[in-house]
Amino acid sequence: MATRNVVFPAGRQALYERNRYSPAIRSNDLLFVSGQVGSREDGSPEPDLEVQVRRAFENLNAILTAAGCTFDDVIDVTVFMVDPESKFETIWKVVPEYWGNAPHPTLTAVGVTWLYGFDFEIKVIAKLPGTTAQTQAA
Template sequence: MINRDVVFPPGRRALYEKNHYSPAIRSNGFLFVSGQVGSREDGSPEPELATQVRRAFENLNAVLHAAGCSFDDVVDVTVFMVDPEANFEKVWAVVPEYWGAAPYPTLTAVGVTWLYGFQFEIKVIAKLPDSGGA
């Protein structure tokens, strides 16, 4: 069995253990972060889309920070949206608050029909700062 180097953000370990997944894994100089949604501390979704997107980024930033990273270390982003035709512009109005400066990471946006009660999810791969090289 692989010994996974798991990263847990403060205060949310029980939520990840309840749902049987790791928030992030360090491997070969990279941090692979599981999809982060706009969940409150108890795991319930924020009801309003912009608030949900902000909370998803705050949850993502907590995971990145726990690993010694920031959004500036992110090299690849995948976002999932329910009803992207209706929600894309609303989501992208919030993203610059958290995204960082150019050059931006790569991005894949995927429209989905269901996200377990959420409307937005973001997962990333970040280069660990102490792993050297670009």
């Protein structure tokens, strides 16, 4: 098996090693980012929902930055929300602060019952800078 080309954000490698997963993997011209939650530096959940969502995006942006990307390089997003019916509006008012410019990435939102004490998680696939995106005219 080939060695995985892992991307670690500054200062959080021990957290990922303790939990036994990679924050992101480069593969060809894509960056696959693991789900990011609104954790504090010690990995514990941020209790305030808006702050938790901001922390999730900050954790995501730290990984994107470590790979030389921004949110504008993101092509696909999956978000997970505990109890989306009651929390969606609170979560979605924070999203534009980080979302990037139009055209926006594709999005899949999934309602879940449990996220290890968190209420929001975001995972993305991004195009690595300096690579050629394959596009097709509509």
